[in-house]
Amino acid sequence: MTDLTRLTAAETAAKIASGETSAVEVAKAHLDRIAAIDEKVHAFLHVDTEGALAAARAVDGKRAKGEKLGPLAGVPLALKDIFTTEGVPTTVGSKILEGWIPPYDATLTRKLKDAGIVILGKTNMDEFAMGSSTENSAYGPTGNPWDLTRIPGGSGGGSSAALASFQAPLAIGTDTGGSIRQPAAVTGTVGVKPTYGAVSRYGMVAFSSSLDQGGPCARTVLDAALLHEAIAGHDPLDSTSIDAPVPPVVEAARSGDVRGLRVGVVKEFAGEGYQAGVMERFNDSVEMLRELGAEVVEVSCPSFTYALAAYYLIAPSECSSNLARFDGLRYGLRTGDDGTRSAEEVTSLTREAGFGPEVKRRIMLGTYALSSGYYDAYYGSAQKVRTLITRDFERAFGEVDVLVSPTTPTTAFPIGERADDPMAMYLADLCTIPANLAGNAAMSLPCGLAPEDGLPVGLQIIAPALADDRLYRVGAAVEAAFTARWGHPLLEEAPTL
Amino acid sequence: MPGITREEVAHLGRLSRLELKVEELDHFAAQLDEIIGAVARVSEVAGEDVPPTSHPLPLTNVMRPDTVRPSLTPEQALSCAPAQEQQRFKVPQILGED
Numbered sequence: 001m002t003d004l005t006r007l008t009a010a011e012t013a014a015k016i017a018s019g020e021t022s023a024v025e026v027a028k029a030h031l032d033r034i035a036a037i038d039e040k041v042h043a044f045l046h047v048d049t050e051g052a053l054a055a056a057r058a059v060d061g062k063r064a065k066g067e068k069l070g071p072l073a074g075v076p077l078a079l080k081d082i083f084t085t086e087g088v089p090t091t092v093g094s095k096i097l098e099g100w101i102p103p104y105d106a107t108l109t110r111k112l113k114d115a116g117i118v119i120l121g122k123t124n125m126d127e128f129a130m131g132s133s134t135e136n137s138a139y140g141p142t143g144n145p146w147d148l149t150r151i152p153g154g155s156g157g158g159s160s161a162a163l164a165s166f167q168a169p170l171a172i173g174t175d176t177g178g179s180i181r182q183p184a185a186v187t188g189t190v191g192v193k194p195t196y197g198a199v200s201r202y203g204m205v206a207f208s209s210s211l212d213q214g215g216p217c218a219r220t221v222l223d224a225a226l227l228h229e230a231i232a233g234h235d236p237l238d239s240t241s242i243d244a245p246v247p248p249v250v251e252a253a254r255s256g257d258v259r260g261l262r263v264g265v266v267k268e269f270a271g272e273g274y275q276a277g278v279m280e281r282f283n284d285s286v287e288m289l290r291e292l293g294a295e296v297v298e299v300s301c302p303s304f305t306y307a308l309a310a311y312y313l314i315a316p317s318e319c320s321s322n323l324a325r326f327d328g329l330r331y332g333l334r335t336g337d338d339g340t341r342s343a344e345e346v347t348s349l350t351r352e353a354g355f356g357p358e359v360k361r362r363i364m365l366g367t368y369a370l371s372s373g374y375y376d377a378y379y380g381s382a383q384k385v386r387t388l389i390t391r392d393f394e395r396a397f398g399e400v401d402v403l404v405s406p407t408t409p410t411t412a413f414p415i416g417e418r419a420d421d422p423m424a425m426y427l428a429d430l431c432t433i434p435a436n437l438a439g440n441a442a443m444s445l446p447c448g449l450a451p452e453d454g455l456p457v458g459l460q461i462i463a464p465a466l467a468d469d470r471l472y473r474v475g476a477a478v479e480a481a482f483t484a485r486w487g488h489p490l491l492e493e494a495p496t497l
Numbered sequence: 498m499p500g501i502t503r504e505e506v507a508h509l510g511r512l513s514r515l516e517l518k519v520e521e522l523d524h525f526a527a528q529l530d531e532i533i534g535a536v537a538r539v540s541e542v543a544g545e546d547v548p549p550t551s552h553p554l555p556l557t558n559v560m561r562p563d564t565v566r567p568s569l570t571p572e573q574a575l576s577c578a579p580a581q582e583q584q585r586f587k588v589p590q591i592l593g594e595d
Contacts, residue, residue, distance in 0.1 A: 104573075210552045306538065309537075330579075332577070361532070363515065384542075384548070387543070
């Protein structure tokens with residue numbers, strides 16, 4: 001008998017459409033898998049058994065009536081707990097929203113439901129998406145399915161771990177500085193940060209509004225493309241949503257032809273701090289692209305070396321403003337309201353009790369960077385660096401079609417290793433941040449295991465804004481070539497748990 | 498570059514509406530000092546002539562027609578309020594006694 005949890009999303013949808021299996025059987029297989037192993041992994045904060053089965057029954061009902069099903073109808077999905085879900089808890093990994101039941105769906109949630117995708121539950125994450133390890137979740141860490149003592153990346157570690165442990169074939173992440181791509185890299189899965197504005201932010205709890213972007217996570221490039229198509233598109237409820245057609249990502253994922261494509265290797269993403277095995281797998285991938293007919297050149301983007309510093313001023317500044325809405329007055333936690341304290345005192349006590357250390361650090365850092373006397377030197381300079389980074393990209397994309405680099409400098413590190421060392425933690429996002437600052441599209445996909453620790457390594461591909469299809473073309477080519485070389489998908493080598 | 502003192506952290510905590518505990522002050526002071534020391538290098542690179550970028554998209558105000566649409570009911574909007582009274586959010590005292 002086929003293990004329904006091992007299928008790709010495309011295979012699952014085809015089997016449901018043909019009647020070989022039903023959406024309810026598929027949902028049950030995944031709910032059983034979650035019940036059996038998630039105690040060990042802790043990918044989910046909330047499992048919505050009833051909601052998932054009801055959605056699956058609706059898909060089966062439609063099929064029985066002969067109605068046309070969408071390309072992902074009946075496929076289960078793990079949703080990052082940053083998107084609002086009507087009637088289902090949404091915590092953003094924070095105690096300040098513990099027990100909050102949103103009265104509305106995010107646009108992305110609505111699109112998933114309209115596509116007949118079955119939402120299994122909400123996944124663990126670093127509090128307010130601030131982190132690279134999921135250790136900043138107020139509800140405890142998530143284990144990496146390759147080695148449960150290691151981090152699954154962050155902030156979307158619950159989503160990446162759910163995919164890598166076969167608890168769901170699809171997941172949703174959000175990427176402000178790498179929170180989709182870095183978790184994908186360290187778990188051997190695929191993650192895409194679409195062009196800024198491609199996927200609606202309505203109902204997605206805001207961290208840094210000029211950088212935040214929701215996107216698809218999957219085990220294959222084609223599955224990610226199918227999900228990308230389901231969630232992208234203009235939304236009048238998000239004023240920063242792009243009013244342009246969704247690039248032909250599914251078609252690109254099915255083509256996978258890179259002959260004649262110009263690929264640029266970013267010179268600045270190498271050297272000190274990069275693990276030897278990560279560079280070995282990255283260089284393999286570059287060689288592979290050459291063999292597949294791409295034209296590979298080295299490009300220099302000198303301002304990228306300032307990207308991390310600029311990001312850790314811009315993102316905290318925006319977060320210090322965005323998180324001001326958590327004041328304990330209208331929803332979420334309220335602490336210390338004993339009738340004697342003022343609203344301001346209650347707000348301060350609530351935020352002290354409700355936010356974890358990383359969120360407090362970033363709010364204070366942003367408050368510092370925006371304060372008079374420091375504004376020009378910090379926030380103002382960071383915004384100028386953002387211009388320089390955008391110019392570096394423009395120059396590079398004048399010469400090449402896509403850029404490639406390792407997704408993150410090291411493989412998954414042990415839980416606890418960097419937990420109280422913010423600067424060491426921030427280095428995990430070194431290669432992913434520039435694409436957020438400039439608003440480009442970028443993908444991470446598996447390119448093998450590092451020889452020294454046997455853990456997955458991610459290849460990052462970056463494309464210009466609105467050219468998301470190039471990611472899928474290159475990703476599909478690399479994926480097919482590596483799968484042929486290995487004889488199976490990389491995740492076959494992960495422990496079965 | 499001046500180091501971040503515990504007094505400064507206490508001040509940032511007040512500005513940020515965080516009632517920090519005494520034991521947090523030294524811990525955050527050391528960490529914020531390290532982070533600010535590391536990110537300060539942004540001021541080295543960009544000259545006067547470089548314009549700032551605040552957003553990746555060249556957007557101006559996005560408007561919609563001013564028409565009435567369905568929205569949350571008072572019951573839905575208040576469904577997660579920490580306290581409510583007469584279809585309103587009930588909040589602690591905002592103005593002083595006098």
